[in-house]
Amino acid sequence: MESFKELMKDGRFKFAFIVICVLAFMSLLSFFSPYNPLKWNVVPRDLPPRWPHIFGTTSQGQDLFWQSTFAIRNSLTIALIASSISRVIAIIVGLVAGYRGGRTDTILMSINDSFVVMPLLPILILIASVMRGNLTMVALGLILSLFGWAWDARVIRSQVLSLREREFTYTAILSGTKTFNLVIKEYFPFIIPIIFSTIINNMIWAIGMEVTLAILGLTNIEVPTIGTMIHWAVNYQSMLLGYWWWILTPVVISIFLFVALYLLSSSLSEYLDPRTRIQRIGEARG
Amino acid sequence: MLFFKRYLLPRLVQFLVVVFVGITIVFIVPRLSPADPVQEVINRITSQGAFLDPAAVDNMRKSLTELYGLGGNVFQQYFAFWGRLFRGDFGPSLFQFPTPVTQLIMNSLPWTAGLLIATTLISWIVGNFLGGIAGYFKNRRWAKILDNVCMVIRPIPYYIFALLLLILFAYLFPVFPSAGGYSVGRRIGFNWAFISDVLKHSFLPAISLMVLGMAANFMTMKLIVSNIVAEDYVMYAKAGGLKESKIAFKYVFKNGLLPQITGLALSLGQIFGGALITEIVFSYPGIGTLIYGAINSGDYNLIMGVTSLSVIGIAGATLIIDLLYPLFDPRIRYR
């Protein structure tokens, strides 16, 4: 709880936390939506923002506000699936490569770096266009997770490398600790902060990819996500026709989402950074 | 010789690994789909009501199979794929039949390359320059304000920003053209009228790429420089009474640019992706729009061609930057 209060002192964290809470609240509202998001023409079309349709309606006859609640919920779900699974992959690769070293390390890092250097967008486009239309949320999350682990695996690996050289490792090995226990019990407390700060960055990337693929029309565009909302708005020429609320709503929501997540991640990682943490502790005690 | 082994060789090998992994993925993915593209084409033709002689259908099937590179078993296809890659042959575009994919890509490439190279260079130079000064004077007000501005801009994805710019400057205040690489009907040539037209059309896409690129470079450079300023050799130069300008450039900035060069190599893939999407938003006649059309028309050959070339291109550019790095950092040059 104290850490939370500390964090709230940081203006960035405060802003980010509030925005995320609002968005989370909106996604929870989706369970109470009076309209089925998959149906068209449930409300009058092309209405500008006015009560009771506070965000306006689309050319397909859907209420933008309730669509947004679903969109936020789904986009966040996809992002969570993608980043959690990729964490697991990143941890496994990073731990094995960092601890084993030698040839295993070289081979793993070679493959790892291929994923870092490769331009992922064209490849994802290729995959998505092959699976066209069948890309459910879970499938999309899985595919994204298969490509999003590389950068963070490297970070974890370097942390493991430095831990391996520390004295407590030798002590543990000499006292007969099994490798598995050593890794799990001793190293994990150091790795957990890394996981926290990278999971948010990974979510940003995942949402970004989802929106990109959706705009291109490659994901299942029936399911409302932030990306598909933009897709439909662009497809129906909402700008040309002057229905600015249709394109603006998902754009503004996504800006808030991205900025909030980014500020959250940078304030958290600065808080968890041992160097700045020691400074803070020294100051608090003095 | 040692240098070659230690530094150059691993990077060359890495380049080959990336290309190998990437191309293999490009090869495998379409084959994971249960749909048989040859059958689909034939269905499409027959469903249009034309009556076809079975022998003709057979012939069509054979040549289509050839075209799609689906002859023989998987391994034969794989080797054939590589063989064609080396010859620069990606087959004909399925939508703009029979134009070869390579030709289509070559038509769009200059537009993308021009946009990409110009914006990357400018945002790298300007972003690092401003970030360097801000890191040096990090307690001044303007440095802090700029830092906060960039902090808000940086996480916004390219296409969102591009959409914003499109709404603002092409519709609300129609200052710039909203689509295309040049006005319809204008003659292509090396005259000022054409070039200025091109510049006008590429302005918005370039701006959206540059603003975000500059914000990212600004923030990382500022962080790097503010760390370097606390380094021993900078303090020592101050103790030695060197002029401030000399310390700023030779001791601080020069050292700060080194990690930025590496950073550039690592972010090329990301910048490329952003450029593609921006092109699509502005209907800019580059590879982005090309691939968008390919997606909509199910032109597999084109998608595969673009993807393969992207992988090779980005990996190649990364390799080149990696190879140039020792020229700047003597710690790598000499052991």
Added chain:
Amino acid sequence: MDILKTENLKSYYILEMGTEKKEVKAVNDVTIGIHEDEIYGIAGESGCGKSTFLKTICKLVEPPLRMVGGSIYYAVDGKYVDVAEVKEEEFRKLRWKYISYIPQGSMNALNPIIRVKESFKDFFTAHQKINDEKKDFEEPLKQHLSALGLPMRVLKSYPHQLSGGMRQRTTIALATILKPRIIVADEPTTALDVVAQRAVIQLLKDIQKLQKNTIILVTHDMAVHANITDRIGIMYAGMFVEEAKTEEIFENPLHPYTRFLIASLPKMGDKSYKPSVPGTPPSLSNLPPGCPFHPRCPYVMDICRKERPPLVETNTDHKSACFLSSKEGLQ
């Protein structure tokens, strides 16, 4: 006259976190005078303020460190100049020509991406014009290096290509290239192996003899002090508690802290039990009232708890900050 003197010098680290403010009194009212043509050693344990004192007298004070009181005087052209009154640009010219600095752990003191020769050139040209490259710069540089026993290949190398000892000696050569009047050396031997240490100590001795300047040498290693210093000042908790000729300090220490210090030094052939000072040094942000040593002093008197003893001359050329010696004289 003194080449450098300070009066009531105070230098604190000021850490502010929101509404809380913490002051680390690293240099706490120091009045000291350093003579010309001498090697003056400053001894004391880690954290007593030695390095901060050096940084302050070189005007290398960066936030959160701040000089909050007192003055520093340099003797320039026969007159005392208050350093605080010298403008930035003027002081920049003074640097390196008048006073140079050898930092603790010169591992990172040279710009890593330029060759050593160019580093030298940078420092040189900051204060002296070069009209003829060979005559004005290269020849004197080569002479200087060979006088100090450094091989010429050092010039062509990048800093990372040199060993630790070599780097330290190169930094010393760099610090003396313009023949400054004062050289300030902060723990020049600490990061080195014994062989390199010997070379460095010899180098410093030779330079001083050659250029007849003043070296202010900070180290916690009493053996180094015994080896080359003329006078020693003992620092404790941000203050100077004793100052005398080197032999005086070793043979006749007056301040209780110094006595413990000298008594704890190992002697060849002497296997008796060495006592160490009881307790721990005080936190510099939370100093006790009166004499900072009184909580650990076996001779503590009432007055020690209330008043801070001034650094006064109790014997000829022997100063001590202790009510014991000032009241009762020699013990």
